[in-house]
Every structure is written in structure tokens, then in C-alpha cells.
Amino acid sequence: MGPLSREAWAQRLGAFRMSPSTFMAGAESEDLGRDLLSDLRNEKLSEPTKVSLLALSLEYPDKLWPDALAAEAAATFLLDTLLLLPPRPSALRRPLLLAATTTLLVGGALSPTSGASCRLLPLLLGLALGRDVGRGFGPTSEQRLLQATACECLRELESCKPGLLRGSLGLLRSLSGQAGPIQPLSMLLALVLRNTLVVQSRSGAGLQDLLVAGVFSPGGGSWDWTLAEEADDQLLPQTPSWPAAEKEPGLAGLEPSPEEARELRAAVAQLLDTSYLLTTVAQAQLLWLLGWALRGLRGQSPVIFKPQLARLLGTAQVTLLHSVLALKAAFGEALFTAQDEALLLRRLTLAAQHPALPSPTHLFYLHCLLSFPENSPLGLEGEEAAPLLLGHQLCRSLMPDLLNDPMAFLARLHLLCLLCAEDEEQEKGQVPSPRQYLLELLAGLRQRAALDGSPQDLATLCFQASYLVASCLAMQPSVVKPLIHGLSQLYRARPLLAPRFVDLLDRVGPELGRPLKEVLWQEVVTRPGKGEALCCHLQILEKVAEGGAHRATLNFLQAAAIHCTDWGRQQALLRVCQALLRTGGGDGLADLLQGLARQLEDPDGRDHARLYYSLLVHLAGPKLRVALGPSLATPALASSLVAENQGFVATLMVQETPPPIRLSVEPHRAKGPLPMLQLQVEVLDPAYSLELRFCVQGQLYAPLKAIHIPCLCPGRPAHPLYLPLQPRRPAPAQLHVQALYTTPTGLTCHAHLPPLTVNFANLFLPFPQIPKGSERDFFERLWDSCLPKGVESCVWCPLGPQGLEALVSHHLEPFVVVAQPPTSYHIAICLPPDSMLLLRLEAAQVDGVPVVLRTNDWDLLPLAGDYIRGLAAC
């Protein structure tokens, strides 16, 4: 492919960014890396376009050059491009350095044997140290920017290959005191210093003369490949997470001589002293890095950080305060006395609710409060707890209220729960009592969740708060009792929240779970409902109904069965029975199941009821539980028995699936005593014992019989299906279709098909037994019989180019009684149960024919009119 224009590149990069994997799977993918490199030297492209190409290579080098070989070649090309740039200012030098570094690192090509590495490293170090790297490398005005960039590149190299720059530590140190941009040099030095300390302590070696300036040799030699060569697990966390880091041996292996210790202290002090010149995020990194580097190092007192702390505690900059907390975690009492700790805690509490700070910061500080690294922690490691020094006074301003946003509310509620959990006795003197306040808050939440049409978020918050309180204060009856009472009220007000109640029951412990089940059960069985409420009740009952089946439960189910007219509800009802079976059955259950086996409308429901009945009367309790197995919702055990049972349960359950077939209504020649719908079947998936159920809306027709088909396979021709219709009124209708079938794997499935439309013409039947020879008399008799009860009307029937004869033969042929083609037709249509439609089509003109119609049924008039007017268009 030749060089691309700016627009073409923009388009190509856009397509790539949209979905790199899709792009790379396409035809253009292979050339992308190559084209990108070659166009970097294309003089027709502007610098901004080239920068955007380099930006892509910074983000996706692994996609462009997936292996070490390709990465090495690409990096070499990038370095060559760098050298070929004319000696005037250019926006490309910086991204080229970044891209070469990224490509080598990500491609895994960085090694002493790699040519590109051996060119890049001395170049970067030379630039970083502000030395002349030769060959007129950019104008002097750009030097400072490139020096900073080189430092960043080296820092990234050192991050990915710790110890690589160990040999240059002295050089860097000597430089950082003199010239050059302060931030990049300080950050690089801090990282190299830290890594050197860790690497030396691991290998048991001392600091030797590493801290003192070495000699710079442009040809290399100051690179330490020993560690870089080793496996990736040598990576060192720069900012280790405690408490994991606390368990590490630290730098105990390092035993610096007094001389070395002094040098080290001086190096650290120098970095800290100039840290105010760094941006706040860089300051935070520096403190974090140096803090954890010096932790546990002999001869280094953390007091060196103290002057920084006084300055930092005044700000609430999130990175800075976070780094102070990291120092706190690293050094504890050695850096923070009890008073210091109290002050830090106060500042943190203050920041966690200061109106001038944004909400994500508040939330983070609240988290920090509950995970505060205390000098002498009492609680379990890793568990959130209110720090000891955080008394009620400090907490006051962190109490939740209903105006908080959900996350802030939950965070504050957790704190309140922890306070309530602390000491029941202590609270007695307090007005208002935190516990009372907590209960009022929960009541407020429930009131909002109970509102009809209130958003889902409010319900979610209400249940999360209830769960949080239940898990923190489960042992306190003064909290649990009102909570349970409130929840049962909530269910009464809004049974639609049933799935959330089931979820809550699944999560909470027995202290709340058991009594809550009890009150919900009471709530359900004493308030039977219909419609949606009944579904919710059944859902709850499945969860809360216990074995030894209470008479009340059985009565409820018995009463509910009458309202369970559709398949879904019947299944819900049977699931409750199943739950009862699992938990021990009970006397009346057998009667109920037997009743259901007769009473339920749906054959599937009847089958299930019969099966459960058989299981109940034939199996003893424990076996019954095994046979019914765990429900699919509970986590499966790794036992083969359980797995088998799950299979059993799966075969018993009817699964909802996408339809295995497609149905369409075909035109059909009417005959016989009833209108018949001819259905064409298109098979999508194999289905056995298929039962198609049809249901018509509005009782226009008598209930329709189901159609049974033993087997359907895709690819094999399927016979058309005939569905007889028994209209109660001759009107078009929509048929709802459900399919119940078995898959080849033996699972029973259930699917809803798109509804079918029965047109007016589908209901037409010819008059039977017209006496041969006296058709005209027969028609005239019918014609006269329509009036006076019926109606006569005249409709204009537009004709297409084929004319009247074609129209009649196409649409009305079976119903023609008297015909004088091509000009006159007398047509009689029978519409069960007892309507008729008579048409006289005479004196056709070029574009239409006047139709005189009579019918004995006024209701047919609009339908007939529409039908006739629409004939030509069909």
C-alpha cells in the first residue's frame, strides 16, 4: 500500500481504535505496523499526524509488533527515524523516544543482546544527564524537554526491570543537585535508589560505592542486566500494599556501614528537601516510595519525614493525604506519636465531610477512616472498624441522613453501625441515641421504597442498608426486632419487592433470617391475593414455607390454585409444593398434590403434580430430599451425587427457550363445515413431542385445540398444519402461540412464538349443497332473505390491470354461485357461526366494479367494505 493521506490515516486509526481485535482480524491488519513506521518518514505527512501515529504505537505496540523480533525491528526503525530528523525543533523527538522505550519493553525485546536496547539506553542516559549525545541531537531549546523525557523513559525501564540502572545511581545523584529539570530527575533517582536498596538487601550485598558518583561511559557498561535477565517475578512493587508488605522481611538483609548510612540519609534528605518543587502527585509518589524503602532499614530514622508532614496535613489533596496515611502505615508509632495520630485522624474526619471537597474524595476518606492504620489496632486484620480514637464527638458530623447520596449514605451508615455495635451501655446517656436514630433512618428508607412507582435505586438502597445493619448488629434484639417488623410492613405495602426479599433472605444470617421468614409467611398466608400479588406471594412462600406443612400454607395454596390459570403461575405454585416436599412434606400435602393433578388446566402442571404426589407417597423423607436435589439457585457441591441430582432437577423443570420453529399462515382453499387455518412450519432447531397451544384474544372463537407433532428436524420438509377455527363471531383475531417440546438432550422446554393473525378472508366458507341448475334461484332467495333484518350496501371495488375475471378467480372462485364471465358474478359467502355475505359484481368498468352487497349481520359491513376495497391490492 502506498503512503496514506492524513484523512486516510485518521480513518484507519479510527477503525483500529473502535475495536483493535476486529481490525486485526481483518485483511488490512498485517500492513498496519509496517505502514505506520514507513509513514513516519513520509515528508508529505504533517507532524501532528505523525504524532498521532506514534500515539497509537504507544498504546498498542503488542498489536502492531506482537513478538520480540518485530519489536526489536520496530524500535530500531524508530531510533533511526530519530537520528534522521533535521536539527530544527520537532514535535517528534519526544514521542519517538517514548515509543522506542514502550516497544522494547512491551515486546519483551529489552536485553543486552538487542541492538536497539544497546542504542536506546546510552542515548537516554546521556540525554538524562544533560550530556552531548552527539550528531546534533536536536536544538538546544529542546534539550530540557528531552532530558525530562529521557528521565521518564529510564524510570519506566527501571520500573519494569528493577536494578537495571543500579550502576548509574551515583551519577544520577550527583546530577540531581546541580542542573536539569527537578521533577523527572528526583523521581528517577528516588526509584533507582529504592530499587537498589531492595536488590542489594536481597542479594545480601552492601551498598558498596553505589551512592557515590561513578564514571559515565557513553558506550554502556553501567547497565546491570543480571536482574533484568531474570524472570518477570523479580518485579518490585513500588508502593507495596500493606498488610502484605508488613510481613515482608524488609531490608533486614542490608547492613550499611555508618558511612553508607550517612550517604543514604543525605540522599533521602536532599530528595525530601526539594520535594515542594514537585507537583502534588509526584510528591505523593516520592513519599510513598521513600517511606516504604526506608522502613525497617537500620540506621535510618523516619523522623526525616517529619518536616514534610506538618506541611502536608494542612491540605486535603487526595494523593498527599493518602501518602501521609501510607507513611503512617509504614512507620506507625516511630513517626506518629499518639497526639500526631489523633491529629491525623481529626484531619481525615474533617476531610471526609468537608463541603469543599468532591463526593468521590469524601467516600475514599470514609473508607480510609474505617481502615485507618492505628498505632495499636484492636480489631481483626483487614476488617473495617472505627478507630479507637474516633470518638462519638468526632463521628457526629459523619452520621448518615436521608439527603446523602446512596454511596455516602451506606458508608456513613456502616460507621454508625460500628458505633452502635461498640458498646450498648455507653450509649445510654446519649441523646439522641444513635440506635434510635439508626432505626428512624431505616424507617425513612422503607417509606421511600414503599412509594408506588418509586425508582429501583431507592429499593436497592433500602435493602442494602437493611443487610448492612443486619450483618453488623444481628446480635442486638433492640435493632433486629423493629427491623423485621418494618420489613414485613414494607412487604405488605409493596409485594412487588418479593425478589429483593428473597435475595435478602438468601444473604442474612439466621438471627434475622429465621424471624423474617416467620413474619413474611404470616404476611402471605393471611393476605391471599390475585394477579401480580399472587406471583409475589408464591415467590416468597417458596422461600419461607417450611415442612410439616402448616394447614394455613396448604389452605393458601389450595385457594391460590384457582387463580393459577396460566402455565407460569402453576409452575410457581408447584415450586412451593416442591419446597414443601424438600423440607418434609406434611399431612395435607398429598391431598393437595392429588387435587392439583386433577384440577390444573395445564397438562405439564398436572404431570408435575402427579410426579410430586408419587414421590411423596413412595419415598421416605431423606430420600425425597435427595431425589429433589438442591435447587439450581444454591451453589452446587462438588459431589457426583449432587451433580446427578441437578441433572434430574433440570429434566423435571421446564426451561424457557427461544422458539424452535417459525409459523406462518398460508392461503388455503376453504371447504368443509369449519374455517381452517393452514400453517406453514419452518424448523429452526430439532424438537420432539412438540405441542403447539393456541389462545385467541377476546373469546372471539371457541378454545382452540392443541396440535401435536411427534418430531421436527431442520432441513427435513415439514407438512403443513391445519388448525380448525370455531368462530363465535365472524371477526379477524390474533392467536397467541406457545410451544412445549423436548430437546434432543431430553430437556423439556417452553417457548412463546410470535402471534398469528387470522384475517377476515380466512373465515370464509362456500355454501354447501347448492342445488345444481337452480343456482340463480338459490342466490336470489338468499339475497331476499337478508332484508329486512340485514343490510344492503354498495362498495366500489377498484380493479387492477387484470380485470374483473382475474380478480374473481384469484380471490372469490370457491364462492361464486352464478357467473357470466367476464361481466357479472353473484357470490355467496358463508361465515360461521350463522352469518352470510352476498355480493353482486356487475357492469365492470375499466378501473373498477360497483359491488352491491347484502348481509344478514350488520357487524360485517365495515369488515366486508375493507375487504372489497383492498382486494385489488392483494
Add this chain to the structure above:
Amino acid sequence: MAQRAVWLVRHEPGTPVCGTVRFSRRFPTVEKRAKVFNGASYVPIPEDGPFLKALLFELRLLDNDKVFVESRDSCSRINKTSVYGLSVGGEELWPVVAFLKNGMIYACVPLVEQTLSPRPALISISGISQGLEFLFGMQDFLYSSQKNDTELNTKLSQLPDLLLQACPFGTLLDANLQNSLDNIGFASVTQPQKQPAWKAGTYKGKPQISISITEKVKSMQYDKQDIADTWQVVGTVTCKCDLEGIMPNVTISLNLPTNGSPLQDILVHPCVTSLDSAILTSSSLDTMDDSAFSGPYKFPFTPPLESFSLCYYTSQVPVPPILGFYQMKEEEVQLKILVNLKLHESVKNNFEFCEAHIPFFNRGPITHLECKVSFGQLEVFREKSLLVWIIGQKFPKSMEISLSGTVTFGVKGHNKQPFDQICIGSTAYVKLHFRILDYTLTGCYADQHSVQVFASGKPKISTNRKLISSDYYIWNSKAPAPVTYISLLP
């Protein structure tokens, strides 16, 4: 301490996907480290499409989010921070720092330098605060002085170049992106060694300093025996220092008049070099007494080039500027309302504007209104079910004004009238909006003569002050109202 990737997502409710990724940047060298550190628990950064879908789902920002989804809405899945786990391709990507602001979702994934199972506490992950700062930085850049979509698009198109400066490898170098933009411009200038990294260059021109103090007052008034009214002042001191030299030193003192209210909860800008311990410890968390430090509050600092917030404070003034009560009762088909407002005599009676908004939630449109105001005018927004009482520039001599009348409502239209989850039944409020120029409620002022500047030339110093209302609520005293814990204290 690095980020694996960062995104800007525009939330677009009503569109098929409900959002678009406006900007994204991945950092492959950090990703490589993540793979090693996270080990078996490593989950790769997804492509933009799947990420967008998972993010919107988790933040409940999809249009069809109205049903209960256990994996997200379960009561035990409690999220108390802006850090999320996103389900992507059957695995969970964690930690994702994300928040929604002005229709834009800011998101990033910080590097965690250890295994993710068990999850380490957020406090011990340095990348979390860095990620937050990064996202705030982007937000400031996008929305400072940005007025329309065109400007937003311009700023978005600048981001790739800016991030090349501010975050070339995923480790944030400067959260102030505007600074990075200026840095590109200043690149050719040779900088001396002690040039701070947060200052792109040096100012050349007439020396001047402007200091503005903005106080916002918020209040919750109940007019009830057992619930105490609450109010609080939040102050922001903003500075712009145009001074020559690399590191000019400035000290600004904030003073209070003799009866002024002490400043508390003071947070300062990181450029402030030292703080008096009295400033550090003066806090609203303590019970007040007469010994509270009342200034002068000295802030020595080295200013950055741009305008910045030198400090924030809160204060507890003895009385709210406007004290009022609101009585609303439902009488058959109509509401009877009575609002009374009284300006405290100590407050400057010269407003830029002063209005009382009386909204009626969860009801139909206003069909009939009979109202009398003792002062000012009343505007009616029938469809929005809102009354706005325009009080104007001054309270009358008596300092006390009232509104009384009856309101009747029509049938509630679908989604036309405002819904509120707090104002159920007769729970209702009046919200005050006002602004007073050249005035602070605490009395706090920056004395021009006490500003010390250690730089060449005598700068021109300008100061200004203003008081603004914010969340100033007066609740219906005839119905329950949301209370804070503090208002229940005896």
C-alpha cells in the same frame, strides 16, 4: 503507582447504547506489570465497546435498568466508594475508579502491585488516590471555562497530546493538565534549576494580586421544638498572583472583626509552605468555646501562575442570615400555605437578588392560586407546580415579610410535574436563593495592607467578597422533615 487505562465516557440516555467512549488511553508497559503482579487473578483491560457496556450496567445508567438484577443489585453487594468491579467476559475487572459528573463518566483502572485475591484494602493501593486525582484533573480541564459542545470537543481533541506530557507511561506527572498545555508552550525557555514543576514558566508584566472571598451559607430550618435548626458557612479564598520571579513569596492574612465568627476546618492549597498549629487544629468537630482561635489567619505561599483556591474554611455563625418558617396544610382539595421570613438585623440589607422558591412535588399542575405577599412579587409556574417569590434587593424596614394563601392542583400528568423522593405527603420545603456582594457572614476579609510580598515591584492588590446561599431550606413545620443527627442534639 500507575494507571493501566483511562476513559472518558459520555452518558447519553435514550440512545441504543446509552453512551459513547469519547476518549480512552491504555498504558501497555503498566499492563505488562499488572500481568506479573496480579498473577492468576489478572484480568486484562477490555476494548472500549465491552468496557462501555459493563461500566454503564454497573453504574445503573442503562435505560432498561429498571429491573432487579441480582449480580448488581443484591443487598450484599454494597459499594461505599467510587471504586467498582466490572463484569467483563465472565471475569471481574477491579479496581475501576469511576464517577459521573455533568453527563460525563470519568474512569480509570489503577495498577495493583500484588495479587487481587484476596483483594487488598483500597487504602493500601497508591493508584486509587492517583486515579482520583487524574480524573479530577481531566474534569477540571474539560469544564474550566468550557461553555458548549464545540469547546468540549476541542478540549477532548487536545487530550491525547496532553496526556503524552502529563502521563506518558501511565504514571501521572501532573494532575493540572492546563499546566501541561502551557508547558508545551514554555518548552523552549531555558528553565533554571529551582523552577517548580507545577509552574510552567514565569510571569512578565505588571505585578498584581487579586483575592476574592466567597462564602456560601447553607441551612436547614424546621421551626420545631425537638429539632434544632442548623446552618453553616463554607468559605473559599481564591487568588491570582501575577508576580515576576521564579519563586515569589506571598503571605496573605485573613482577618475577622471583633465579633466575627472563627474560621474552622481550614484546608489549604499545597503551595502553602507552613501553617500555624492553631489553624491546623481549629475544627467544627469540637464544641465551641470562647478560646477558639480567631485570627489573623496567615497563609505564606509561593503562588502558581494560574488562579487557585488558597484555602477553604467553614464557620459556625451565631444566627442564620434569614430565619423563617413554612406552614403547609392539606385542606380537602387545596393546600394552605404560610411562609414567613425575617432578615437578621446584623446582615447587610442589600442583595444582588433574593428569591424564595416554593416547589410542590408529586402533585399535579397548579390550577388555582390565591396568594398574598406582604412584600415583593410572586411568579407562578403552573405546569412545574412551582411558586417563586421575588423579594428583590432589600427587605422592608420591619425586616420581616410573609406570604399566605391557598393552592389547588389538577390531576397529575405523566412525568410532567417533578417527582421527589423526600417530599412525600406534606413534607415540603421553601428554598432560598440570594446573593450579597461585598459582604461575608463571618466578617472575614483580606486586608490589603497586611498582604506581604517578597518579589520585585509593589503589586496592586485587589480584594472582593460575596455571600451566596446554597442549599438553604426551610421545611414545612406541619409535617415530618429529613433531619440530620446534629439537629437532634440537645
